[in-house]
Amino acid sequence: MTSKTIASSIYDWVDERLGLTELAAFARHKTVPVHSQSFWYYWGGISLFLFLVQCFTGVLLLVYYRPGAEAYESVRQINFVMHFGWLIRSAHSWSANLMIFAILVHMFSVYFMKAYRKPREFGWLSGMALLGVASVFGFSGYLLPMDELSYFATKVGLEIPAAIPWIGPIIADMLRGGPDVSEFTVQRFFALHVVVLPGIFLPLLGFHLWLVQRHGNAAPPSVEALPKAERKSMPFMPNFLVKDLAMWLISLNILALLASVFPWTLGKPADALVPAPPGIHPEWYFMSPFEMLKLLGNVLPGESGEIAGLLLFTLGIGLWVLIPFYDSTRESGQRGRAAHYFGLLAIFALLATTIIGYWTIR
Amino acid sequence: MSEEIKIVPVAEEPGETNTRRAFLAAAGAAGLAYTVALAYPIYRYLASPQEMAMNATAVTEVSLKDAQKLPTGSVLMFKFGTSPAMLIHLQDGAWVALTAVCTHLGCTVQYEPQANRIHCACHGGVYDSRTGANVSGPPPKPLKLFKVAVNETGVEVSRT
Structure with missing residues (x-):
């Protein structure tokens, strides 16, 4: 037997059991629409790439990180004792921020291309769930170094669920593992960050990606309105895949540059007896809700302001999540326009409150 | 990015094989450089305790x-x-x-x-x-x- 016949008989053996030929045929027929907005199709893939970076660098950090009372000391060791530990930690932090950014770009591009419409409602819903889990990833991971900044950010952040009437304080205490942020909080945030959240995120991500395979990329309404002969597309294999991988490479380069030129710092160890440092503020992706609550608190002081803020949040997020059911089909017309303006309003509100937030730190 | 890529078979000129070979060699070299650039810090990171132990065994x-x-x-x-x-x-x-x-x-x-x-x-x-x-x-x-x-x-x- 020549090597060629051996290879083909091995392929046949595997193919008979796993159906590789069907997969290859599926990949061959998969196409991606080509139009002036095609650029935005890459952002889901970039988010996925950055998530993979998170898994990889996260496992590397896990090699030396010790949760609980030794948390700060172990991160100090990673940062200053282990070779290139600073780079791995910096890459993990930068990639986390870039991932949230990529997910947000992906979400808004899906929103304005109206890719949530029938039959892609589950794609939108699972995507929103992924963003929700990603932000909890960010919040829990932020505490793990247990430095001054992460300590106070977590302290303040947990005041938000604590403001929910009746059950709020119980939820906050459960998350904290006591009345104050302590080594118990780090321990449970660690469990959340490396076991519970990946356990939720990975199946959701699988579902999300499977849906993309099932329904393909949505074309924006302006392209969908064109007659079939005028719509352009390119094969997924290899054309789109190669471009996707090129985007991954660009992302990797940007990440490497940011992580090495602007290494993530480690503050002083958290100490409940030391007053909060001036200018303390949440991560940029929490700045907007933080500022909205603050602004509402000025208008409606006291507990009523907090509750009104939470209600307004819940309402806004609820409307956002349920948009596929309001603007459901191509025939939506008036509703489609309303959804578009709601999206613009959301972007404006997010940007404005974020800018005000950073402005008022100084 | 907005144009569909059409594959048109072209008769290969003699010089074309050389440029393709050169391209593949450059791509391979770049890939290797990336792999080394990523693998080296990771290896050193994981090997840190080993190195510390080596320093400790130097105790006399x-x-x-x-x-x-x-x-x-x-x-x-x-x-x-x-x-x-x-x-x-x-x-x-x-x-x-x-x-x-x-x-x-x-x-x-x-x-x-x-x-x-x-x-x-x-x-x-x-x-x-x-x-x-x-x-x-x-x-x-x-x-x-x-x-x-x-x-x-x-x-x-x-x-x-």
């Missing part, structure tokens, strides 16, 4: 504070660099320090004062407690001896 002397008070017929376990070692005050008053790692399969050995021997519980290896010589059982080599200096404040153990 250990001082054991107050060890001169060790009664006869007893042992003090300590770490010489990264590996376990033992300081024995023999019944007759002599001092011995040796590595406590069995030369057979690396278990930590113990001093038995009543039998005046060093015994490994894993596979029954026996060493002489004065010389470290392998007396019976599977150990292929003797335990290594250290130099011992006793003074008023403690015991200095150093490599011979």
Whole structure:
């Protein structure tokens, strides 16, 4: 037997059991629409790439990180004792921020291309769930170094669920593992960050990606309105895949540059007896809700302001999540326009409150 | 990005094979450079404790504070660099320090004062407690001896 016949008989053996030929045929027929907005199709893939970076660098950090009372000391060791530990930690932090950014770009591009419409409602819903889990990833991971900044950010952040009437304080205490942020909080945030959240995120991500395979990329309404002969597309294999991988490479380069030129710092160890440092503020992706609550608190002081803020949040997020059911089909017309303006309003509100937030730190 | 890519078969010119080969070689070199650039920091990161241990084994002397008070017929376990070692005050008053790692399969050995021997519980290896010589059982080599200096404040153990 020549090597060629051996290879083909091995392929046949595997193919008979796993159906590789069907997969290859599926990949061959998969196409991606080509139009002036095609650029935005890459952002889901970039988010996925950055998530993979998170898994990889996260496992590397896990090699030396010790949760609980030794948390700060172990991160100090990673940062200053282990070779290139600073780079791995910096890459993990930068990639986390870039991932949230990529997910947000992906979400808004899906929103304005109206890719949530029938039959892609589950794609939108699972995507929103992924963003929700990603932000909890960010919040829990932020505490793990247990430095001054992460300590106070977590302290303040947990005041938000604590403001929910009746059950709020119980939820906050459960998350904290006591009345104050302590080594118990780090321990449970660690469990959340490396076991519970990946356990939720990975199946959701699988579902999300499977849906993309099932329904393909949505074309924006302006392209969908064109007659079939005028719509352009390119094969997924290899054309789109190669471009996707090129985007991954660009992302990797940007990440490497940011992580090495602007290494993530480690503050002083958290100490409940030391007053909060001036200018303390949440991560940029929490700045907007933080500022909205603050602004509402000025208008409606006291507990009523907090509750009104939470209600307004819940309402806004609820409307956002349920948009596929309001603007459901191509025939939506008036509703489609309303959804578009709601999206613009959301972007404006997010940007404005974020800018005000950073402005008022100084 | 907005144009569909159409594949049109073109007759290859003689120079074309060269440029393709050059492109593939450049792409391969770039890929290799990326792999090395990513793998090197990761390798060094993971190898850090190994390197620290290497630095620790470079230790040539250990001082054991107050060890001169060790009664006869007893042992003090300590770490010489990264590996376990033992300081024995023999019944007759002599001092011995040796590595406590069995030369057979690396278990930590113990001093038995009543039998005046060093015994490994894993596979029954026996060493002489004065010389470290392998007396019976599977150990292929003797335990290594250290130099011992006793003074008023403690015991200095150093490599011979």
